[in-house]
Every structure is written in C-alpha cells, then in structure tokens.
Amino acid sequence: MTVLKVAGIFLTAFFFGLTFEGIGRKITARVQRRYGPRWYQNFIDLFKTLSKHGYTHGWIFDFGVIMALGGIIASLGFVPVGGIVAFPGMDNFFVIVYLFTIGSLGMAMGMVGTGNPWASIGVARALTLMLGYEVPYMISIGSMLYFYRTSSISAIMSAQGGDWNLFKFPIGALVALISLQGMLGKEPFEAPIAPAEIASGPMVELSAKYMGLLMLMNTFMEFAEISLFVDLFLGGGTYFVFLLKYLVVWVLVVLISSVLPRFRIEQAVYFYWTVPIILAFVQVFMTVNGFVF
Amino acid sequence: MGEMKLFFGPNHPGLHGNFSVHMYVEGDTVIRARPVPGFLHRGFEKLMERRLWYQNLALIPRICVQEPDINEACYAMAIEKIAKVDVPERAQWIRMIVLELARIANHMWAFGGVGGPTGMYTSMYWSVSDRDKVLDLFEELSGARIYHMYIIPGGVRKDFPPHFEEKLVKLLDYIEGRLPEYETFVLKNRILHTRLRGIATIDTETCLKIGVTGIGLRATGVPYDIRKIAPYLFYDRVEFDVPTATEGDALARISLKPQEIRQSIRIIRQALEYMPSGPVNTKIADGNGLRIRVPKGMAYAKVESTRGEYGYLVVSDGEEKPYRVAVRGASYPQGLYGVEHLMPGTRIDDVPIWLDTMGVCAPEIDR
Numbered sequence: 001m002t003v004l005k006v007a008g009i010f011l012t013a014f015f016f017g018l019t020f021e022g023i024g025r026k027i028t029a030r031v032q033r034r035y036g037p038r039w040y041q042n043f044i045d046l047f048k049t050l051s052k053h054g055y056t057h058g059w060i061f062d063f064g065v066i067m068a069l070g071g072i073i074a075s076l077g078f079v080p081v082g083g084i085v086a087f088p089g090m091d092n093f094f095v096i097v098y099l100f101t102i103g104s105l106g107m108a109m110g111m112v113g114t115g116n117p118w119a120s121i122g123v124a125r126a127l128t129l130m131l132g133y134e135v136p137y138m139i140s141i142g143s144m145l146y147f148y149r150t151s152s153i154s155a156i157m158s159a160q161g162g163d164w165n166l167f168k169f170p171i172g173a174l175v176a177l178i179s180l181q182g183m184l185g186k187e188p189f190e191a192p193i194a195p196a197e198i199a200s201g202p203m204v205e206l207s208a209k210y211m212g213l214l215m216l217m218n219t220f221m222e223f224a225e226i227s228l229f230v231d232l233f234l235g236g237g238t239y240f241v242f243l244l245k246y247l248v249v250w251v252l253v254v255l256i257s258s259v260l261p262r263f264r265i266e267q268a269v270y271f272y273w274t275v276p277i278i279l280a281f282v283q284v285f286m287t288v289n290g291f292v293f
Numbered sequence: 294m295g296e297m298k299l300f301f302g303p304n305h306p307g308l309h310g311n312f313s314v315h316m317y318v319e320g321d322t323v324i325r326a327r328p329v330p331g332f333l334h335r336g337f338e339k340l341m342e343r344r345l346w347y348q349n350l351a352l353i354p355r356i357c358v359q360e361p362d363i364n365e366a367c368y369a370m371a372i373e374k375i376a377k378v379d380v381p382e383r384a385q386w387i388r389m390i391v392l393e394l395a396r397i398a399n400h401m402w403a404f405g406g407v408g409g410p411t412g413m414y415t416s417m418y419w420s421v422s423d424r425d426k427v428l429d430l431f432e433e434l435s436g437a438r439i440y441h442m443y444i445i446p447g448g449v450r451k452d453f454p455p456h457f458e459e460k461l462v463k464l465l466d467y468i469e470g471r472l473p474e475y476e477t478f479v480l481k482n483r484i485l486h487t488r489l490r491g492i493a494t495i496d497t498e499t500c501l502k503i504g505v506t507g508i509g510l511r512a513t514g515v516p517y518d519i520r521k522i523a524p525y526l527f528y529d530r531v532e533f534d535v536p537t538a539t540e541g542d543a544l545a546r547i548s549l550k551p552q553e554i555r556q557s558i559r560i561i562r563q564a565l566e567y568m569p570s571g572p573v574n575t576k577i578a579d580g581n582g583l584r585i586r587v588p589k590g591m592a593y594a595k596v597e598s599t600r601g602e603y604g605y606l607v608v609s610d611g612e613e614k615p616y617r618v619a620v621r622g623a624s625y626p627q628g629l630y631g632v633e634h635l636m637p638g639t640r641i642d643d644v645p646i647w648l649d650t651m652g653v654c655a656p657e658i659d660r
Contacts, residue, residue: 028415031415032414032415032418032419033418033419033422034418034422117297117299118299121641187412187413188412188484190412191642194412194642195306195307196306196307196409196410196411196412196645197307197410197641197642197644197645198641199304199305199306199307200306258414258415259413259415259478260412260413260482260484261408261411261412261413261482261484261485261488262411262412262413262484262488263484263487263488264487264488264640264642264643265642267484267487
C-alpha cells in the first residue's frame with residue numbers, strides 16, 4: 001500500500017507539476033502580451049531532453065545530478081499530497097527540510113563539478129539565498145509548530161479543519177509566501193539563475209539527459225515546496241481540492257514573478273533578513289502570547 | 294582572493310553574440326575589462342569601395358541593426374553635400390519623420406529592454422510588441438521591417454502610401470497612451486531603482502574625454518543634441534526640447550528615454566503639419582540608371598542617433614564607386630574605451646546593465 005501511495009504522490013507531482021508549470025508559462029506569456037507555449041510543452045521538453053545523449057563532466061557531476069534528484073524525490077515522498085500520506089506518522093516537517101538539503105547539496109556538488117565558473121557563482125548565490133529565506137521561513141513555521149505542539153504535517157492539516165492557518169497566522173503565511181518565492185527561484189529572487197548576468201548559473205553546462213533530470217528535479221522540488229505551503233496554511237484537502245489550492249498559489253507566484261525585476265544577491269538576503277524576519281518575529285510574539293486568530 | 298578571468302560573451306545570454314568582454318574579477322568585482330570586438334566584422338567600409346554608390350544602400354543599414362535608418366540618412370546627406378544637390382522639401386520632412394520613427398522604435402526597445410538584464414522580462418516583451426507596431430508602418434512604407442533602404446541620395450525612394458499619415462497619427466496616439474504605463478511599470482519600480490541607481494555612472498568630463506555623446510552625455514546634464522547644435526534636415530524649423538538629467542547613471546539614462554520618445558512624437562506631429570506636397574527625390578548626378586558618378590569631393594554628415602552622434606565621412610574621386618567611406622559609430626567610445634576604463638569596479642551583477650544602458654552596439658564598432 002505504501003508503495004502505491006508513494007507512486008501516487010510521484011505521478012501527481014509529475015503530471016500536475018509539469019501541467020501547472022505549462023499553465024504558468026502560458027499565464028506569464030499572456031501578461032507579457034505573447035501567446036506562449038502549449039500547456040504540455042514541458043512534457044515535450046522533458047522527454048526530448050531525457051532521450052538525448054548528454055555530455056558528462058566527470059563522476060562528481062553525474063553523482064551530483066543523481067543525488068539532487070534522489071534527495072528531492074526522497075523529501076517529496078514524505079509530503080502529504082491531497083490526502084495521500086505515504087508514511088503516516090513520519091511526515092515530519094524537519095525530516096522534509098533535512099531531505100531537501102540533500103537535494104540542494106547534490107545540485108551544488110554536481111554543478112561545481114562542471115568546472116564552469118558561472119555554475120559555481122550560481123551555486124554560491126543559490127546557497128547564499130537559501131541562508132536568506134530559510135531563517136524567516138523557519139522562524140515563521142517554528143511558531144506554528146510551537147502552537148500546535150507537533151511537527152507532523154498531517155497533524156497540523158487535520159488541526160486546521162476548515163479554519164486555515166492562513167487566517168490564524170496571517171503574518172506567518174505572508175512570510176512563508178515571500179520565502180516560497182525565493183525557494184522557487186522566482187523574481188525578485190532569481191539571482192541564482194540570472195541568465196543575463198551569469199549565463200543561467202548552475203544550468204550553464206547542462207545538456208540533454210542531465211538537463212532533463214534537473215528539470216524533473218525542479219518540478220518535484222516546486223511541487224513539494226508549494227504542497228508544503230498548501231498543507232501548512234491552506235489546510236491541505238482532498239485530492240482535487242488540494243490541486244485547486246495548489247494552482248491558486250502557483251498562479252500567484254507566477255504573477256508576482258512576471259512583474260518584478262530581480263534583486264542582486266546581497267539585496268535579496270538583506271531584504272529577507274529585514275522585512276520578513278521582523279514579520280516572522282512579530283508572528284512568534286503573537287503566537288507565544290496567544291494572539292492567534 | 295585570487296583573480297579570475299570570465300568571458301562575458303560572445304556565448305552569453307547577456308550579450309547579443311557579436312561582442313565579448315573579457316573580465317578579470319576578484320570576488321564579485323570586475324578589476325579589469327577588455328573589450329573584444331570583431332565577431333561581426335564584415336569589412337563594411339572596404340566593401341563600400343567595391344560597390345556602386347546605389348548598391349551600397351543595401352549594405353549600410355546593416356552597420357547598426359537596431360537603428361538602420363541613420364546610416365541611410367548620413368550616407369545620403371554626405372553624397373548630397375558633395376554633389377551640391379538640393380533635396381526636395383517634402384523628402385526632407387519625410388526623412389525627419391522616418392528618422393524620428395526609428396528613434397521611437399529604438400528607444401521603446403531599449404527602455405523596455407532594460408528588463409532583460411534585470412530580469413523584468415515583461416517590460417521587454419511589451420516594448421518589443423509595441424516596437425513591432427512601428428515596424429508594421431515601416432513595412433507599409435518601404436516594404437521592409439528592419440532594413441528599409443528608403444532614404445536614398447537625392448531624397449527618399451517613394452512618397453507615403455495612401456492613408457499612411459492617418460495610420461501614423463494613430464500610432465503616435467497609441468504610443469503616447471502607452472508611455473505612462475511603461476513609466477509606472479519601469480521607472481516607479483523600487484527594485485529596479487535599486488538595481489539602476491548609481492550603476493555605470495559616467496561624468497561629463499569623461500564623456501567629453503572619450504567622446505561619449507547622445508543620451509550618455511545628456512544624462513550628465515549637458516544638453517548636447519546634434520539636432521539642436523548643428524541642425525540638419527528641417528530640425529531648425531520644429532520645436533522640441535532636449536531632456537537632460539544630472540546623475541549620469543544607468544537610471545538617469547533609462548529615465549531620459551520616455552522623455553525623448555515624447556519629443557520625437559512632438560517632432561513628427563509638427564513635420565506632418567508643415568510638410569508640403571511635391572516631389573520626393575531628385576537626380577543626384579550624371580549617369581545611367583543606378584550607375585551614377587558623384588563629383589569629386591569629401592563630406593562629413595552626422596545625425597543624432599539614439600546613442601549619440603553618428604556620422605559618415607564620404608570621399609569621392611568622381612568615379613562610380615566611393616573612394617572611401619568611414620563610419621563614426623555612436624557607441625564606439627563607450628564600447629571600447631568605456632569598457633576598458635569605466636567598467637572596472639562594476640559588480641558582475643551589473644555588467645549587463647552597464648552594457649545595455651551605455652547602448653553598446655557591436656556592429657557599428659566592427660563595421
């Protein structure tokens with residue numbers, strides 16, 4: 001049964017992750033007064049790249065790519081998705097965050113292994129940005145875990161009932177949303193990729209199947225991160241309700257990213273360590289003193 | 294921290310693929326920069342010596358892809374100076390309209406295009422979309438969207454097609470209506486301000502020393518505009534202002550662009566009002582068909598491009614082909630001397646902004 005549930009989560013992440021990405025590209029295109037690609041373009045891109053012969057940059061590169069995908073797949077398995085909980089009782093917030101790090105470090109290792117300086121700069125920026133958004137995010141989520149006295153995602157989901165944490169912890173939700181923008185690498189926190197500055201950073205040396213594997217990793221990572229937000233702040237929900245909430249959050253992220261330029265990396269970290277972090281502490285203060293709506 | 298060499302181009306999304314900057318960086322800061330042109334060198338100037346006067350019309354617009362009409366104007370005006378030919382009045386007004394339309398198209402592109410290096414791609418796509426509307430008009434006028442080959446020695450190739458003037462006025466109204474939206478989107482964006490303010494700063498003294506003109510010089514507070522300083526065509530008969538700023542940075546240069554678009558619209562409206570009817574071209578010199586012989590002589594003609602003074606020095610020895618043609622590219626100073634002397638100290642993050650807002654156009658450096 002567990003195997004079926006894990007398969008269900010992966011298939012959902014694969015199909016809807018790519019589909020919603022396609023819808024996001026379409027929405028961005030319409031904002032930009034373009035037609036945009038078809039909604040299933042990401043499927044075509046993925047299968048095309050995976051079917052091509054790619055050039056390796058040595059075993060560290062190969063291992064890094066596999067480690068990145070493996071780490072994200074492992075963390076995705078623990079995220080409750082639309083009522084599917086693959087590992088009941090083990091869907092712990094800290095486990096997921098821990099496994100996420102493996103994926104990020106795998107990507108860092110693999111991309112630095114290419115030897116391209118632009119990739120190294122991109123990875124350095126990605127890790128620096130992570131320092132920026134993780135602190136307010138963890139403080140904000142930490143206050144919520146303190147309130148519920150649990151770090152189980154399922155427990156927090158069921159505790160919400162119809163009363164979403166979005167309304168109980170509005171400031172925390174705002175902080176998480178701002179952090180989510182950085183986690184997804186969307187503008188204004190696009191510095192790790194920044195095509196015009198560092199030639200797409202970590203992706204600069206990726207070709208064919210390696211590109212495909214990291215596209216898949218990116219899709220799974222986006223799905224896991226947004227799913228966490230939906231579970232923690234929007235009450236999760238049944239399968240289709242969950243997907244609907246997911247789509248709303250995704251569209252919001254896409255719309256924000258399509259109208260903002262990118263921060264420089266130090267500006268991004270400065271921003272995270274000023275505005276969201278103050279808001280996160282306000283949320284902590286409110287939670288500790290019982291000001292929960 | 295050790296020094297590292299990074300290649301900014303030719304294979305880099307921040308550049309167009311025909312120019313390169315070798316950057317020597319320490320940490321995130323460029324400490325030395327070397328411009329590497331030549332990727333687009335096709336020997337335009339030498340090629341012109343091997344082609345008939347009129348054949349060169351197909352070649353010269355390619356010297357500046359983003360703003361080709363200025364080449365046609367300079368080339369034609371220099372030949373007319375040598376041949377001492379009076380161009381019909383209507384043709385002069387039409388030339389002004391074409392040059393200002395091209396100016397609007399290029400400024401729109403560059404203004405919204407600042408979204409490219411800063412990641413705000415929406416403004417970039419918007420401006421490309423609106424620039425396309427100008428290109429639609431050019432296509433109707435000349436049959437070509439980019440390389441128009443419309444301004445020829447002696448006037449222009451043909452008169453406006455039917456209802457062209459109404460369409461032009463409609464387009465100007467549309468662009469005027471769009472400008473506030475662009476300004477809100479681009480110039481009132483606080484993040485963009487933090488990205489552009491104080492970046493790629495250049496002062497008046499340096500501009501004058503290395504030869505930077507146009508918007509680069511005007512952004513330092515000097516109202517230097519060839520259309521005012523040495524009026525050509527009928528620029529002395531129309532009213533327009535020369536917008537300036539004082540900061541001299543990337544933000545100042547970008548902020549001037551919508552103001553310049555408004556002035557161009559103002560000029561076109563006046564040109565449409567003052568333009569008489571009549572012939573639009575005249576015979577330039579003796580010869581059969583396209584094989585003309587321009588009298589012996591030498592002339593320099595210059596116009597105000599979106600990036601500054603753009604000029605052609607044309608020498609004729611009285612034959613069917615030019616003896617020598619030399620082009621003064623507007624972005625030559627900032628593209629070569631500027632990169633070498635002004636870019637050091639810039640952060641890697643700001644290098645594409647530096648090149649974009651300085652208006653470096655590689656083909657006119659290579660020519």
